[in-house]
Amino acid sequence: MTTTTIILIVAGVLLVLIFVSVYNKLVKLRNHRENAFADIDVQLKQRYDLIPQLVETVKGYAKHEKETLERVIQLRNQAVSATTIDGKIAAENQLSGALAGLKVTLEAYPDLKANQNFMQLQVEMSDIENKLASVRRFFNSATKEFNNAVQTFPSNLIAGMFGFSKAAMFDLGSERATHEATPKISF
Numbered sequence: 001m002t003t004t005t006i007i008l009i010v011a012g013v014l015l016v017l018i019f020v021s022v023y024n025k026l027v028k029l030r031n032h033r034e035n036a037f038a039d040i041d042v043q044l045k046q047r048y049d050l051i052p053q054l055v056e057t058v059k060g061y062a063k064h065e066k067e068t069l070e071r072v073i074q075l076r077n078q079a080v081s082a083t084t085i086d087g088k089i090a091a092e093n094q095l096s097g098a099l100a101g102l103k104v105t106l107e108a109y110p111d112l113k114a115n116q117n118f119m120q121l122q123v124e125m126s127d128i129e130n131k132l133a134s135v136r137r138f139f140n141s142a143t144k145e146f147n148n149a150v151q152t153f154p155s156n157l158i159a160g161m162f163g164f165s166k167a168a169m170f171d172l173g174s175e176r177a178t179h180e181a182t183p184k185i186s187f
Contacts, residue, residue: 022155026164029146033167036139037085040170043132044079044092050128051076051099054121058102072098089170136170143167 055069075098079091147166150159159165 018154019158022158023162026146026149026155026159026162029142029149030164033139033142033146034085036135036142037088037170039135040132040139041088043128043135044088047125047128047132048076048080050121050124054118054125057118057121068098068102072102086168089168092170140169140171143169 051072055073059066059069072095075091075095079088079095082088082091149155150164150166
């Protein structure tokens with residue numbers, strides 16, 4: 001065997017090892033992102049279970065707010081039935097907006113805010129929302145890592161060959177302005 005042949009074989013083996021290493025990294029990052037979304041799913045399940053209880057409690061006080069309550073339940077059902085990560089993200093953005101509207105509606109019912117069942121449900125909902133914010137940050141971090149690997153050289157070459165593509169973040173979408181607005185306080 002000549003020196004040139006040995007060099008070509010070693011270079012070929014190195015290229016194959018690099019190729020396999022980059023592919024495995026992409027698979028691990030994709031799986032890490034999917035695992036992060038599974039954590040969101042756990043919190044969303046708790047949220048979905050709590051929403052009907054909250055709505056039923058509110059219904060007893062706010063009979064004329066039926067349309068708002070039905071919209072929350074409808075969006076909850078759409079979110080539960082979403083099957084893809086992107087579908088769940090879109091449904092969750094709509095549900096979060098509806099829940100924010102429900103919170104504004106509830107301000108008109110001081111007796112309801114004093115109800116023990118309602119207060120307990122509010123505490124649980126607040127706890128779930130805080131956990132959701134945390135797991136969304138973790139998911140977005142995993143998505144950023146995955147997207148960086150998919151879009152940077154040389155892994156972008158391998159990503160393109162095997163169908164890895166940029167993934168969506170879990171952001172507030174069109175609801176961002178509502179959530180970022182400074183609250184108005186009036187007396």
